[in-house]
Amino acid sequence: MKIQTTRFGELEVIDVACFEMIIPILGYEDEQKFMLLEHKQQSNFRWLQSLKTPDLAFVVTMPGCFGIEYIFELPDEPQEYLGIQTAEDILTLNIVVIPHENPRESTINLAAPLVFNLHTRKGGQIILTDPKFKVDHPLIQKEAVC
Numbered sequence: 599m600k601i602q603t604t605r606f607g608e609l610e611v612i613d614v615a616c617f618e619m620i621i622p623i624l625g626y627e628d629e630q631k632f633m634l635l636e637h638k639q640q641s642n643f644r645w646l647q648s649l650k651t652p653d654l655a656f657v658v659t660m661p662g663c664f665g666i667e668y669i670f671e672l673p674d675e676p677q678e679y680l681g682i683q684t685a686e687d688i689l690t691l692n693i694v695v696i697p698h699e700n701p702r703e704s705t706i707n708l709a710a711p712l713v714f715n716l717h718t719r720k721g722g723q724i725i726l727t728d729p730k731f732k733v734d735h736p737l738i739q740k741e742a743v744c
Contacts, residue, residue, distance in 0.1 A: 613719075616719060
Protein backbone atom coordinates (compact mmCIF):
# COMPACT_ATOMS: atom_id res chain seq x y z
CA MET A 599 0.00 0.00 0.00
CA LYS A 600 1.17 3.54 -0.74
CA ILE A 601 0.17 6.82 0.85
CA GLN A 602 0.65 10.41 -0.24
CA THR A 603 2.18 12.76 2.34
CA THR A 604 2.83 16.48 2.37
CA ARG A 605 6.42 16.31 3.65
CA PHE A 606 7.68 13.09 2.10
CA GLY A 607 5.64 12.66 -1.08
CA GLU A 608 4.51 9.15 -1.88
CA LEU A 609 5.52 6.53 0.67
CA GLU A 610 5.35 2.78 0.65
CA VAL A 611 3.70 1.69 3.90
CA ILE A 612 5.98 -0.76 5.70
CA ASP A 613 4.05 -2.89 8.19
CA VAL A 614 6.94 -3.28 10.67
CA ALA A 615 7.16 0.53 10.93
CA CYS A 616 3.42 1.00 11.53
CA PHE A 617 1.63 1.38 14.84
CA GLU A 618 -2.00 1.64 15.89
CA MET A 619 -2.51 4.33 18.54
CA ILE A 620 -5.08 2.67 20.77
CA ILE A 621 -4.49 5.40 23.36
CA PRO A 622 -4.69 8.46 21.10
CA ILE A 623 -2.41 11.46 20.98
CA LEU A 624 -4.18 14.33 22.76
CA GLY A 625 -5.99 16.51 20.25
CA TYR A 626 -5.68 13.85 17.53
CA GLU A 627 -8.24 11.31 18.70
CA ASP A 628 -9.32 10.50 15.11
CA GLU A 629 -5.77 9.55 14.12
CA GLN A 630 -5.08 5.90 14.90
CA LYS A 631 -2.54 4.66 12.36
CA PHE A 632 1.00 6.00 12.08
CA MET A 633 4.26 5.00 10.46
CA LEU A 634 7.63 5.70 12.06
CA LEU A 635 10.13 7.15 9.56
CA GLU A 636 13.81 8.01 9.79
CA HIS A 637 14.53 11.72 9.48
CA LYS A 638 17.87 11.00 7.86
CA GLN A 639 20.64 8.51 8.45
CA GLN A 640 22.42 8.92 11.81
CA SER A 641 19.82 11.46 13.02
CA ASN A 642 18.47 11.49 16.58
CA PHE A 643 15.07 12.44 15.18
CA ARG A 644 12.30 10.37 13.63
CA TRP A 645 8.95 11.28 12.11
CA LEU A 646 5.64 9.77 13.21
CA GLN A 647 3.58 10.13 10.02
CA SER A 648 -0.19 9.71 10.03
CA LEU A 649 -1.46 7.17 7.51
CA LYS A 650 -4.79 9.01 7.34
CA THR A 651 -3.84 12.70 7.15
CA PRO A 652 -1.11 13.59 4.62
CA ASP A 653 0.06 16.75 6.41
CA LEU A 654 0.18 15.30 9.95
CA ALA A 655 3.62 14.18 11.09
CA PHE A 656 5.20 14.61 14.52
CA VAL A 657 8.93 15.03 15.11
CA VAL A 658 9.90 12.50 17.80
CA THR A 659 13.07 11.47 19.60
CA MET A 660 14.44 9.79 22.71
CA PRO A 661 15.41 12.25 25.47
CA GLY A 662 18.60 10.31 26.22
CA CYS A 663 19.93 11.24 22.77
CA PHE A 664 20.15 14.82 24.09
CA GLY A 665 21.57 14.03 27.51
CA ILE A 666 18.19 14.31 29.25
CA GLU A 667 17.82 11.83 32.10
CA TYR A 668 14.32 10.46 31.72
CA ILE A 669 13.02 7.61 33.80
CA PHE A 670 9.36 7.09 34.61
CA GLU A 671 7.17 4.27 35.83
CA LEU A 672 4.57 3.18 33.32
CA PRO A 673 1.20 2.84 35.10
CA ASP A 674 -0.41 -0.62 35.16
CA GLU A 675 -3.47 0.33 33.09
CA PRO A 676 -1.60 1.41 29.94
CA GLN A 677 0.74 -1.59 30.32
CA GLU A 678 -2.24 -3.92 30.27
CA TYR A 679 -4.00 -2.01 27.49
CA LEU A 680 -0.91 -2.09 25.27
CA GLY A 681 -0.14 -5.72 26.17
CA ILE A 682 3.30 -4.93 27.57
CA GLN A 683 4.88 -7.92 29.31
CA THR A 684 8.56 -6.96 29.56
CA ALA A 685 10.80 -3.92 29.10
CA GLU A 686 11.94 -5.42 25.78
CA ASP A 687 8.41 -4.90 24.43
CA ILE A 688 8.65 -1.12 24.76
CA LEU A 689 9.76 1.72 22.51
CA THR A 690 9.32 5.15 24.10
CA LEU A 691 9.50 8.36 22.08
CA ASN A 692 8.64 11.94 22.87
CA ILE A 693 7.18 14.67 20.67
CA VAL A 694 9.51 17.56 19.86
CA VAL A 695 8.54 21.12 18.89
CA ILE A 696 11.15 22.86 16.74
CA PRO A 697 10.49 26.58 16.21
CA HIS A 698 11.38 27.79 12.70
CA GLU A 699 12.71 31.09 14.06
CA ASN A 700 15.23 29.49 16.44
CA PRO A 701 15.71 25.70 16.44
CA ARG A 702 17.95 26.03 19.52
CA GLU A 703 14.75 26.80 21.46
CA SER A 704 13.27 23.38 20.65
CA THR A 705 11.30 21.65 23.38
CA ILE A 706 10.44 18.05 24.16
CA ASN A 707 7.25 16.82 25.82
CA LEU A 708 8.35 14.75 28.81
CA ALA A 709 4.89 14.84 30.45
CA ALA A 710 3.22 12.72 27.78
CA PRO A 711 5.51 10.11 26.19
CA LEU A 712 4.48 7.95 23.27
CA VAL A 713 4.79 4.31 24.34
CA PHE A 714 4.78 1.54 21.75
CA ASN A 715 4.63 -2.23 22.10
CA LEU A 716 7.07 -3.49 19.46
CA HIS A 717 5.42 -6.93 19.33
CA THR A 718 1.74 -5.99 19.06
CA ARG A 719 2.41 -2.75 17.10
CA LYS A 720 0.04 -0.90 19.47
CA GLY A 721 0.86 2.44 21.00
CA GLY A 722 -0.44 5.33 22.98
CA GLN A 723 0.31 8.68 24.51
CA ILE A 724 0.61 8.23 28.26
CA ILE A 725 -0.04 11.24 30.50
CA LEU A 726 2.33 11.22 33.45
CA THR A 727 1.27 12.89 36.70
CA ASP A 728 4.74 13.59 38.08
CA PRO A 729 5.13 17.41 38.12
CA LYS A 730 8.87 17.17 37.34
CA PHE A 731 7.98 16.23 33.74
CA LYS A 732 7.09 19.27 31.63
CA VAL A 733 5.41 19.46 28.23
CA ASP A 734 7.97 22.03 27.11
CA HIS A 735 11.29 20.84 28.53
CA PRO A 736 14.23 22.44 26.67
CA LEU A 737 15.66 19.92 24.24
CA ILE A 738 19.04 21.59 24.02
CA GLN A 739 20.47 22.29 27.44
CA LYS A 740 21.79 25.81 27.74
CA GLU A 741 25.36 26.12 28.86
CA ALA A 742 25.89 27.68 32.25
CA VAL A 743 27.04 31.28 32.19
CA CYS A 744 29.43 32.21 35.03
